[in-house]
Amino acid sequence: MVELVNVVGSGSFDREFDLSVVAEDLGSLAEFDEEKYPGMYVRLSEDSPLATIYRTGKFIVTGADSIDELYDVREELVDVLTGPGIILEDDLEWFSVQNLVCTTVLSSDLKLNALAIGLGLEQTEYEPEQFPGLIYRNPDFECVALIFSTGKAVITGSSDLEEAEAVASFLEEKLSRLQLN
DNA sequence: ACCTGCACTAAATAGCGCTCGTTACACT
């Protein structure tokens, strides 16, 4: 059982933007400081995910806590940009999920040194002085897991939830066989 | 000229170090 906590998506509009002008049109919804970063931030409401729009027409959305919310933000963004005539409704070329961040609880307390050996040293990184979590990369999966001594884990890097769930199941099965807690 | 790394954003995880505020105690 994994819990989705952050979804990142990206897309592209079929036009380029003068971000200074767009930022002015969007008023308080937009934040643009060219000196600091080349992208313009757009937050549609106080707690909503953040959209970052670039001069080239490409954009990313970060901070959604579900895939549905990510697509809702995409719709709202299109509406907000269509309103003042910044884009036309069919200017959206494509949009897709790029990255999911999930959390899960694998077990109770874990001995990470033993786990690193059990999972295979070539697939793990564990340097507690540097970072308290064990980093696990399995070439059979596209995502990466951060495993902590509390038994909690973060799974990131996949673009679909089934992949993250598969990694969690794999790790749970490994742990039950290794009996490290 | 080309490649790499960094600037930034979101989110969870946990441990360490630092700063800041509050409280307690000693001394004048």
Place this chain on the structure above:
DNA sequence: AGTGTAACGAGCGCTATTTAGTGCAGGT
């Protein structure tokens, strides 16, 4: 009572991971 110092807790920022995007600096 007022002031100075010490101790402690809370809160924050950093460490690491991932991903998209652009632009600039620096190195090869």
